[in-house]
Amino acid sequence: MEYEYENGGCLRSVFRSFVCVTLSLLLALHVYAYFWGPAREPLDGDFSDIRYVVTQLTRGLTEVNHKHERLKGEMERLSSALPAVAAAAERAKDALQPSARRTGQQALDVHDYDRQVADYALESAGGRVLSTGDTAEHVIYESPVGWALHVFTALVCRECLGARAMIRPGTLPGECWAFKGSHGEATIRLLGTVQITGFSVEHIPAHISPTREISSAPRLIQIEGLEFRSDPYPHDFGSFEYDKEGKPIQYFEVQHPSTKGYNIVRVRVLTNWGHPVYTCVYRVRVHGDLVTGQAPRATTASDDADLRIENE
Template sequence: MDYEYENGCFRNIFRSFVCVTLSLLLGLQVYAYFWGPSQDALEGDFSDIRYVVMQLTQGLTEVNRKHERLHGEMERISSALPVVAAAADRARDALQPSLRRNGRNTLDIQDYDRQMVDYALESAGARILDTGDTMDHVIYESPVGWVLHNLVGMLCSECLGARAIIRPESLPGECWAFKGSRGEVTIRLLGIVRITGISVEHISPHIAPTREISSAPRLLQIEGLEFRKDPFPHDFGSFEYDKDGKPIQYFQVLYPSPKGHSIVRLRVLSNWGHPVYTCVYRIRVHGDLATRISVTEEPDLRIENE
């Protein structure tokens, strides 16, 4: 009896052990089936996150290094700016047209008319009075054109092409062209001016159709008149326009006058070799305005207010 009892107990214990073991194995299988892949995926996600964080950290470190280098470069540039500015000032001073020859300064500044007052500007009130015996150079296309031009010249001396020299246009061909190498023009200024200098403008050979400017005036003389037929004008001096210089050339008067003049006469004494005609593009008169003239008693000298 005892043996059968012990044998039955052993069988029950063994059966229980097998059941428990099988239950544990089944549970492990179920756990591995349901939880194992999720853990692997989670580990993979963590690995990806760690990789991304590592890459971001490396990128931020590189950006920080570049920022430090850029900051250093900016500091070096800032320390060098005063030296560069000083060098630029010295270069600008060296390039300034300071060459003087017979009282002439060569100037070619953008917006020149906005930096120096021109008292011979037609739009401000100046006008051409006459051109003496100077004859315009005109290419006539027909005998009728020649007759009309000479008729207009006899009836209206101030209507000649000399008005081009007191107007702002200075394109090729927009000039006063007269025959030969000598000519003169009398200009009524916009007021009584204490003249200190004049500017003569001609086009550059780079924009001339023939690539040369032998028709440019060479030797010029400026006179100040008390009245239109003044037999004793004041001689401000003679000046030479350099055809190889700047298009706009400033000439300081050689013999200043203590009093102002309202009329000036420009005499062209020679040109740079053209055998047929001479071209004058622009004449500017500079100085200090003493009195603004509005009306004179002589009808031919009348200048209206602006």
């Protein structure tokens, strides 16, 4: 931009120099004609010509000045618009980045997240909760009758959630896996063998929580990959902190990638955001690439016992 301003100033200087030189030559010529010329009459006509030329040159200079001012105004307008254009270009660049390779917390559209990133732990696609270890499920009504009803429904009604809530799509207030305290774990079998690249954790935002706070949200989460259910040497993918002030769905890229594929993962919740009684896990997603040639194993009737959650 500055270069064009310099060109405009240089052009004006050259034009003014040309006008001055021309006027000087014409004045010298007419002075010569006045003192040494043959007659006085042609001199008046020559001065008329000079006035005409000077008038035309003055109009041309005025027009150049007007064009220069207009050009300067356009350049200032473009300069003021450049920050907005740069910001729009940055937003477009961010939107075009591959969603599954983003680091840190996800910036995808939370309302259509499952259409943008594959979830290999999703129950409707074949994922299953195998075990919750020693984790004690939180039950609101802990009277003997309430506890008996809970145990009964857990045995006869496989649709009565528990830890399975965190691999299902519903994430309305209360549609979560609630367990006592701030420590808990769940072992999940994926729909196939997956080379895992990242995880997503979801919790409801504070503004739709009945208590207007989400201290029961998990805070520090550890993810492990297992070759079989009781694998004593699991692969540690890393520990991740869910930010309760961030977006409801947050994506984490694995800290310790593995070239090996896993079909079982263990999710360990190590701390929550301060709730003294229980922790709620609304949704956990597992992302990566299905290992080529490894088809998902079909669930049969003989698998039912293995698929039951151990602490129910």
